[in-house]
Amino acid sequence: MKGKERVIQALSILSALTLWEILIDFFRELGVTRAHFIPSPVEVGQAFLKLAFEGDSFGTSLAVHTVYSVERVLAGFALSVAVGVPLGIFIGRVRTLEYFFTPIEVIRHIPPIAWIPFAIILLGIGLPSYMFIIFLGGFFPVVLNTVNGIRGVSDVHIDVAKIFGGREKEILIKVMLPSALPQIFTGVRVGLGVSWMCLIAAEFMGVKGIVPVGLGQLIILMDDIGYLAGMIVGMATIGFVGFLINEAFLLLENRLLKWKRKL
Amino acid sequence: MRKSIIASIILFLIIVFVLLGLYLFVYSSRPKTVRLGYLRADLHQLAVYVAIEKKWFEEEGIKLSVSQFINGNEEMDAFMAGALDIGYLGTAPASVKRINAGAPITLVAGVNVEGSAIVVRKNQGISSLLDLKGKTVAVPGFGNVQHFLLLMALEKAGLTEKDVAITRIPFSDMEDALRAGEIDAFIVWEPWASAAVEHGVGDILITSDKIWRQHPCCVVAVDNGFLRENKEIVKKIIEIHIKATHYISNPQNHDEIVKIASKYCNLPGQVIEEAMKHITYVSSLNVDGIKTYVSKLVEYGYIEEEKVPEDLKGFMETFVSTEFLKGS
Known part of the structure; x- marks a missing residue:
């Protein structure tokens, strides 16, 4: 079954690429000017090789751009988790805190991109600004899922722990956290996805450093100089890396939460 | 089962072509x-x-x-x-x-x-193109006139773009970035070079006619x-x-x-x-x-x-x- 799935997935990618190539060729043949601007899969492949081995006009390779972007996301998202999970636990445990923090909901509805000018004024252009934008993107999924996870702990479990003389601290660590963990993991995974998207937006604001690096900057550079196949390579890399991060996280989640499936 | 798959693929292709046709029709009718x-x-x-x-x-x-x-x-x-x-x-x-x-x-x-200039932050000791080495310089876009003039200016001073940090900032944010110390210099079209001077934020290091006369x-x-x-x-x-x-x-x-x-x-x-x-x-x-x-x-x-x-x-x-x- 697994093998069949893989074959179908490969066919899906292959047919999409073929359709893309055929459509481009068809419209170019028709003499549609704009079809010449949209690169064909073959051209994107060539651009990938060029960017991977020769690098962009600054000589920065695709791998370097990717590493910088991943580093930035991890830095910003670590902050989301470090603040989001404990805060979520507190809010989940204490009703009064929930009312206190409800107004934050308003902030949740401000897209991280809208924060960019504010971030530039507050923190300048550079890592702190990126971390701020990425933090905002990742924070809310993490905190909301943690709250829900803690809330969702069965009263029966808590009561049983109390009957056996469990203290507040013990109940939190031994009963509530394990029970809420799957939901917290979901929050972290979703948050990481949102953070990754925010990173690209953050990188659009500029980069401080000896050369512009990061996948978002690569896209801007490629667009500026009209190397559109390179631009698509940047976009595809973002999608692919985001996908890999998600898969890696699912794997980790499955391993850590093995006990849950046995229940 | 198989028939419905083929039918849906054909339907999908038809939709794609119709949409593309519509798109081209709408946009090409000027x-x-x-x-x-x-x-x-x-x-x-x-x-x-x-x-x-x-x-x-x-x-x-x-x-x-x-x-x-x-x-x-x-x-x-x-x-x-x-x-x-x-x-x-x-x-x-x-x-x-x-x-x-x-x-x-x-x-x-x-x-x-002509009509562009490199503006540097005040009192930073940047008095020649050579002093730009290791500094952060903003351009309004990659591969545009100002970026090009910057590369030419660096070349004149015996530097390359690897010697400075080039960052891309919208022209309207440059003066703020310079004031905040985010960048050390920028190259921009007028009147934004003169405006930065007038606002006391920067000094003109070189005007573009000195980089390439009558460019x-x-x-x-x-x-x-x-x-x-x-x-x-x-x-x-x-x-x-x-x-x-x-x-x-x-x-x-x-x-x-x-x-x-x-x-x-x-x-x-x-x-x-x-x-x-x-x-x-x-x-x-x-x-x-x-x-x-x-x-x-x-x-x-x-x-x-x-x-x-x-x-x-x-x-x-x-x-x-x-x-x-x-x-x-």
């Missing part, structure tokens, strides 16, 4: 108004501001729909999307996207020469399809452009010109007057200058060498047309 683009608050492009203010387009029966851009790179994207008929922008982004991406445009008139800067570009079908309109627009360029150069109109520029750049008259000293308004096209752009941009790695036509002279004839400038 509206009657002329879609004109220019850069926001760029004193180089004063001629188009003057012509709009004086209502010269209306007088000739030309209805405009105007779009503003923050740099030439984005204006070129609009040309490629088929969303512009005619536009004022820099020679560098026009050349880069004409060659790298095949954007279908022709340069039909000059707008100005071509902004040009008027026309979409090739529009040019083919509307030669008369292009001719009229270029006549208006030439008239506006003369109007700017006439000292009698000085006060009025400063007022218009002041309005379009949202800056006081004294800044505009200072900035105008760095710009020369000419409607002629310097073909050799444009050729220099192309060959230098190849050298700097911003135009793909394999895309540069072997017959550069023949290519220039398709890229630059001086037919509308005759008799001016």
